Amino acid sequence: MVEAICEEATIAPFGAYEKEEEISLSKFHSTISSTYSTSTTPLLFKYRSWSHIVSPKEFKDELHKTLYSALHEQTITNLTHQKLRELGLTKLVGVLGSGAFGTVIELEGDTQKDIAFKIERMPAPIADRDKELFGDALGLKLPDGAYLGNAKALLTYYEGEVHYIENYDPNLHHAHILVGVFSKALKGSPLFGRVHKISENSEAVKGYGKRLAEALHALHNAGYTHNDLHQGNIHIGTPKEGEDPYALTLLDFGLAKKITPEGMRYEWGEYAYILKYLDQKNVLAKDLNFQDLLYSPTRGLIGGVNPYSETEIINHPFFA
Numbered sequence: 001m002v003e004a005i006c007e008e009a010t011i012a013p014f015g016a017y018e019k020e021e022e023i024s025l026s027k028f029h030s031t032i033s034s035t036y037s038t039s040t041t042p043l044l045f046k047y048r049s050w051s052h053i054v055s056p057k058e059f060k061d062e063l064h065k066t067l068y069s070a071l072h073e074q075t076i077t078n079l080t081h082q083k084l085r086e087l088g089l090t091k092l093v094g095v096l097g098s099g100a101f102g103t104v105i106e107l108e109g110d111t112q113k114d115i116a117f118k119i120e121r122m123p124a125p126i127a128d129r130d131k132e133l134f135g136d137a138l139g140l141k142l143p144d145g146a147y148l149g150n151a152k153a154l155l156t157y158y159e160g161e162v163h164y165i166e167n168y169d170p171n172l173h174h175a176h177i178l179v180g181v182f183s184k185a186l187k188g189s190p191l192f193g194r195v196h197k198i199s200e201n202s203e204a205v206k207g208y209g210k211r212l213a214e215a216l217h218a219l220h221n222a223g224y225t226h227n228d229l230h231q232g233n234i235h236i237g238t239p240k241e242g243e244d245p246y247a248l249t250l251l252d253f254g255l256a257k258k259i260t261p262e263g264m265r266y267e268w269g270e271y272a273y274i275l276k277y278l279d280q281k282n283v284l285a286k287d288l289n290f291q292d293l294l295y296s297p298t299r300g301l302i303g304g305v306n307p308y309s310e311t312e313i314i315n316h317p318f319f320a
């Protein structure tokens, strides 16, 4: 569990938000841009659990405060809270993490558990000009079981209402504004909390390196590059006996782009630095395959004149 460095926003109590006023999309946009450009929300705060809070009223108040401190907008906060209640998600279990673009909370209800909900700090349309999903909404079209943190559903804001979307219809939904993304709440911690231990063990470096390469390969096959590959966006699991000891999940598609040859090449360059970071204790200093993959003057991913292609990387003897 990562230490809590949580700064709470000072906000009015729940009752103050009960009155719902209609706002237009343009007002929403201007509220959003003026609010978010001056946002001072801390980027570094981690797991905070509300399990000590028992009464439903307290859960309700904390959930409302948390939504408001991310969304910075009362009407959307009210509607989002109401929608979560309609979905039966009444309990805030804790804050799973936070980054530049969102706060991720864990929710549950009487019949539902392990629900992660990323509240968008800078809500934007869910689709691009071609009506294709992009940004965090992209998670909805990513494959299951490929080390990718795909989304289960979205909450959007459109024409004065908050909508729950499991199946994206370009004609109906392309102009909706993304408010939040549902996914499975993962056990474990971001890579930066675990790298110290991983880097002591060459098998672990290799195992996680291999799965991350597979995650990127699956994402690229789906037509996108991630573009934000860093140790906060790679989630390391807590496998039980008999499960894959090196399971990881690539998270956060907020900056993903449609794939291009340059984008792909850049991404594998970034990947190489993650691999190097995994081996920060140099346990693979004498592994010739590792050295070749990263540092071959001709083909190496770091500084090579003509770096290995994706297919060559996936089939490289380092991963055999």
Ligand SMILES: Nc1ncnc2c1ncn2[C@@H]1O[C@H](COP(=O)(O)OP(=O)(O)OP(=O)(O)O)[C@@H](O)[C@H]1O
Pocket (backbone or CB within 6 Å): 096, 097, 098, 099, 100, 101, 102, 103, 104, 116, 118, 149, 183, 184, 185, 186, 187, 189, 190, 228, 232, 233, 235, 251, 252, 253, 254
């Ligand atoms: N499904 C999940 N289960 C557990 N933890 C999660 C989940 N999704 C996100 N997190 C945690 O929340 C953190 C922030 O989420 P995310 O990376 O999506 O936000 P962000 O604001 O887009 O980040 P960035 O600063 O990288 O752009 C992650 O680093 C991760 O630790």
Ligand SMILES: [Mg+2]
Pocket (backbone or CB within 6 Å): 099, 100, 232, 233, 251, 252
């Ligand atoms: Mg992130």
